[in-house]
Amino acid sequence: MKSRIAPPSFLVLLAILTVGCARTPLLLSPDASDVRTGKADPIGNARELGPVTATDGSGCGLYGYRGTYERAYIQLKNNAAALGANYVQIYSISEPHLSGGCFVNVFSISGMAYKIGPAEETLRGSKVSTGTCFSVAPDGLILTAYHLIKDASTITVRFENVKELTAVPEQISANNDLALLRVNRRTPVYLTLSPLQNPKLGEPVFTLGFPAPSVLGTEPKFTEGTVSALSGPGNESTFLQVSVPVQPGNSGGPLVNHRGEVVGVITATAAILPFLQKTGSLPQNVNFAVKAGYASLLFPPPAALPLANDRDDAIRRVRGALCTVESTPGK
Numbered sequence: 205m206k207s208r209i210a211p212p213s214f215l216v217l218l219a220i221l222t223v224g225c226a227r228t229p230l231l232l233s234p235d236a237s238d239v240r241t242g243k244a245d246p247i248g249n250a251r252e253l254g255p256v257t258a259t260d261g262s263g264c265g266l267y268g269y270r271g272t273y274e275r276a277y278i279q280l281k282n283n284a285a286a287l288g289a290n291y292v293q294i295y296s297i298s299e300p301h302l303s304g305g306c307f308v309n310v311f312s313i314s315g316m317a318y319k320i321g322p323a324e325e326t327l328r329g330s331k332v333s334t335g336t337c338f339s340v341a342p343d344g345l346i347l348t349a350y351h352l353i354k355d356a357s358t359i360t361v362r363f364e365n366v367k368e369l370t371a372v373p374e375q376i377s378a379n380n381d382l383a384l385l386r387v388n389r390r391t392p393v394y395l396t397l398s399p400l401q402n403p404k405l406g407e408p409v410f411t412l413g414f415p416a417p418s419v420l421g422t423e424p425k426f427t428e429g430t431v432s433a434l435s436g437p438g439n440e441s442t443f444l445q446v447s448v449p450v451q452p453g454n455s456g457g458p459l460v461n462h463r464g465e466v467v468g469v470i471t472a473t474a475a476i477l478p479f480l481q482k483t484g485s486l487p488q489n490v491n492f493a494v495k496a497g498y499a500s501l502l503f504p505p506p507a508a509l510p511l512a513n514d515r516d517d518a519i520r521r522v523r524g525a526l527c528t529v530e531s532t533p534g535k
Contacts, residue, residue: 252418253287253317256280264306271300271311280313289317293416293452316419336413336457336470337361337529338522339391340384340499341506346391347499348456348529349471350376350383356531361387363527364424371529375502380442380494381471383456384502385529393524395458396508397496398465403444407431409459410515411470412522415451424526426519427454429489431467436492444468447489456529459493464512464521468493 258280261271284292294315301308333356337348346361353359359371371385403409410428429447436443446459450470459468472492512518 253284253289253319255314256283256287256289256292256317257312257314258283259310259312261300261309261311263309265309268309270309276311276313280315284315284317287317289319291318292316293318316416332530332532334414334417334528334530335453335455337385337527338458338466339363339394339525339527340397340466341394341503342390342392344387344389344391345374345394345503346371346385346387346527346529347458347469347502348383348385349469350378350381351471352456352529353383353385353531354378355533357534358532359385360530360532361385361527362530363391364523377498377502380498382469382494382499382502384499391525393521394506394509395460395466395522395525396464397500397505398461398467399508400467401497402434402495403431403461403467405431405434407461407467408515409446409448409461409467410519411448411450411454411457411459412519412526413450413454413457413470414528415453417453417528420451422528424523425451432490436472442494442498443472443492444495446491446493448491449489450491457526458522459496460518460522462512462515462518464509464518466496466499468495469499 258276259271260275260279262268280292292315294313296314298310298312300311333352335349335352337346339345340347353373359373361369361371363369366389369387369389371387373383374386375384376382408428408430410426412424412426414422415425427449429449431444432447433445435441436445444459444467446468448459448470450457454470457470458466459470461467470491470493509521512521
């Protein structure tokens with residue numbers, strides 16, 4: 205590792221979870237509101253037991269009763285526990301809502317149940333973290349999220365149609381959750397970091413990444429949205445808030461505008477239960493990316509590439525520069 209960059213640290217953000225694989229998991233425990241914040245990563249480190257669902261509430265309006273998240277979570281935990289699970293990865297939540305002139309009272313939750321031991325190991329011999337990465341220069345420089353490689357003894361990178369490559373840390377910014385890696389191979393297809401300090405509020409943006417590969421498969425997945433705010437929780441200036449949906453595995457992926465420029469690096473999502481407890485409602489696509497300007501402090505960016513012709517052109521470029529990153533911690 206050449207050096208470690210640590211810009212002024214920002215406040216501890218209790219409202220978010222790193223998505224390091226973008227996760228918002230529920231730990232099965234006596235307390236229905238207990239949340240696990242990254243102590244275990246089900247992708248590659250646990251035995252998948254199957255999908256679980258739970259509902260609470262019935263009927264329309266006064267002709268029934270309105271469901272609550274507390275009762276639905278308790279039911280979900282009981283359903284998962286019946287499978288022998290101790291960890292549930294939440295994938296969808298539906299609140300009571302107005303539909304076709306009827307106020308549907310049902311609150312429903314769906315997720316995947318896992319069995320995770322206290323020190324469960326994969327076939328490779330130790331726990332593995334996976335996420336998304338992308339090349340940012342032609343000489344083998346790759347950008348991702350720091351929390352994915354924090355305790356790694358080995359880091360492996362995979363591009364489409366390229367054999368597995370070993371990567372080493374070149375620069376890191378732990379406070380900004382950014383890591384610059386290097387592979388011993390040229391990366392002629394790369395992405396340009398936006399030269400602007402901030403994108404425009406409301407600007408369309410998208411990401412490609414590898415969310416929940418054990419569930420959704422290993423093809424890159426496209427999601428899009430807009431820039432919702434030019435700061436994160438508590439007006440934290442290092443973040444952008446975006447409406448782009450993210451899932452476990454998107455962490456470290458590029459947030460890109462339609463000109464093909466990287467405006468941020470996906471790193472976090474709003475935690476469901478703390479958000480509910482603070483506001484009384486569920487977060488709807490409240491996700492965060494570290495601004496690209498902080499990534500540009502890690503290396504001298506190469507000359508900017510020509511702007512993409514349109515969104516389709518930008519998507520093709522991103523796919524060519526995209527990779528998966530997998531890290532195995534030391535014993």
